[in-house]
Amino acid sequence: MKAEKKFDPQFKYQVASRPGGEGLMACFACGVCTAGCPVSEVESGFNPRRIIHQILVGDREGVLASKAIWMCIGCYTCTAHCPQDVEFTNLLKVLRRMAVEEEYVDSHWIKMIEDVDRQTQKLRRDLISHLWEEKNIHSVNDFEKFYENEIKKLAWVKENNNHDHE
Incomplete structure (x- = not known):
């Protein structure tokens, strides 16, 4: 029997409360971040809008255990294009730190x-x-x-x- 996926309703608040995560709740999932992303052009598995959605629904393990949070090149194109001024690149830095803290990846x-x-x-x-x-x-x-x-x-x-x- 397949284990049921667990969702953490506090995850989005924990991300948003950290420096760099403040703009999370302003996102209304328009997709402009993904449309302009040079990484998503060459890596179909990298989708900023999907990552934001996973955070908002509380998919802690799905996000923190994902290689997707490590794919961003930090160009800030997503941030420059975002109509809500969500700093997605900074959100990924928060997620990376959390992934290390919660031992999804090695500290190095x-x-x-x-x-x-x-x-x-x-x-x-x-x-x-x-x-x-x-x-x-x-x-x-x-x-x-x-x-x-x-x-x-x-x-x-x-x-x-x-x-x-x-």
């Missing part, structure tokens, strides 16, 4: 994700410099041609891209 996860974000930004910087300075790519058409050629060299990337679009 926050530092590790910060390191991943920093290294990813360095990689982006280096790629832009390489394209701009060494490959002299200054247009979308030039970039698309370059990208297609590079993808052909990396069979595993092509396989992963095909799986992403299925």
Whole structure:
């Protein structure tokens, strides 16, 4: 027999009471956060509106045990577009701290994700410099041609891209 999922009606209040969680209750689930999110464009499992809904209904374990709360890159696009000024990126920081406190993940996860974000930004910087300075790519058409050629060299990337679009 499948165990019944437990919901915690206090969860939303606990999230909202922490620094960074204050705007939670202002959310009316319009979805603008998800529509503008660069992560949700490439990762179908990342949906800010769904995360907010889970918090509001009290799905504590579903949220805190989810890899989704670690996917955000912290660009604040969701916050910039939100008509209610809900700072979703800051809400995720609250959820991450709670996930560590409640031992859903090891305490080193926050530092590790910060390191991943920093290294990813360095990689982006280096790629832009390489394209701009060494490959002299200054247009979308030039970039698309370059990208297609590079993808052909990396069979595993092509396989992963095909799986992403299925």
